[in-house]
Amino acid sequence: MIDLYASTTPNVMKITLALVELGLEFRFLPVNVWKGEQFADDFVRLNPNAKVPVLVDNDAAGGPVTVFESVAILIYLAEKSGKLLPKSGPARYDALQWAVWQAANFGPANGQFNHFENYAPGEHAYSKSRYTTELKRLYGVLERRLADAPFLGGAEFSIADLATFPWVWSASNRLKDKYPFLDKASAEHPHIAAWYRRCEARPGVARGIERHLELKSMLATADPDDLDRIFGRGQYAYRG
Ligand SMILES: N[C@@H](CCC(=O)N[C@@H](CS)C(=O)NCC(=O)O)C(=O)O
Incomplete structure (x- = not known):
């Protein structure tokens, strides 16, 4: 197991x-x-x-x-x-480089954007602007890649798509009304929208989303004290 x-x-x-x-x-x-x-x-x-x-x-x-x-x-x-993941050759490194791109760029930018949008207390105009600008830039990178190839690694669905899909899914579900560029079906990025539909049509991805949603019911949500602790704010902040 x-x-x-x-x-x-x-x-x-x-x-x-x-x-x-x-x-x-x-x-x-x-x-x-x-x-x-x-x-x-x-x-x-x-x-x-x-x-x-x-x-x-x-x-x-x-x-x-x-x-x-x-x-x-x-x-x-x-x-x-x-x-x-292709076993060797250029296709292997195409998939690996896009998987690492997600881990080093797309995921962290989404995380920071989400933090200042949903969790940071007070107003943070500069941080919000910075991470919105960066996330928009990264959606542009994704759109241009997917204009060239059906999947992030190239011709075949790979771990690069699995790394990136959940962030697009989550941002679209949570924030598309306020930020239309995050809509998985946005006309601003037709190649991302088409890629999203290709991924979602896979039975493994569709069933995987259901399993993910099952997990949601197994875990409680955060109260204000939990948010203070996890984000190191309020009484939990580092004070040198
Ligand atoms: N680079 C890590 C990021 C992992 C990560 O940030 N996990 C979050 C949930 S998505 C977490 O455990 N947060 C708890 C914490 O930061 O204390 C990965 O890709 O696995």
Whole structure:
């Protein structure tokens, strides 16, 4: 059995979609990050960076394997299954570079944008403007890539698409009314919209979204004190 330490966030959703796409059996081990469960000693032994997702493959040949960082987990699953990542040649590096682009650029920009939009107390006009500008730029990068190829890695659906899809899904669901450029179906970026439909039409992705939504009901939402703790604000702020 594969264990996925999970919360209801896009970085975890990447792995849920991959496991379902690959037909691998797994169970969720919910980690309530709002309540600080990621800082428990047992969890930090699995991921010294104290974040979900973490995957433990108890069925690996040679004994259990533990992997943290969502893109490292995607690579692990692709190599375990021999699917979703070309084994060699330029196509492999096309998929890898776009998966890393998501991890280093698209994900963090979405995270900061979301933080200043939804969680930061007070007004932060500069930060909001900075992350909106950066996210718009990155949607432009994505749009131009998908004008050249049906999937991020090229001709085939790969871990690069699995890394990126959950962020587009989440931003569209939560913020498209206020920020139309985040709408997955926006006419501003027709190639992203077409790619989104191609991904969503895959039975593994559709079923993976359902599994992700099941996880939501397993985890409580945050109260104001939880938000103070996780974002290091208020009574929990570092004061030098
Ligand atoms: N680069 C990491 C990011 C992981 C991450 O930020 N996880 C969030 C949930 S999406 C988390 O565990 N947050 C809890 C915290 O920051 O304390 C990855 O891709 O796995």
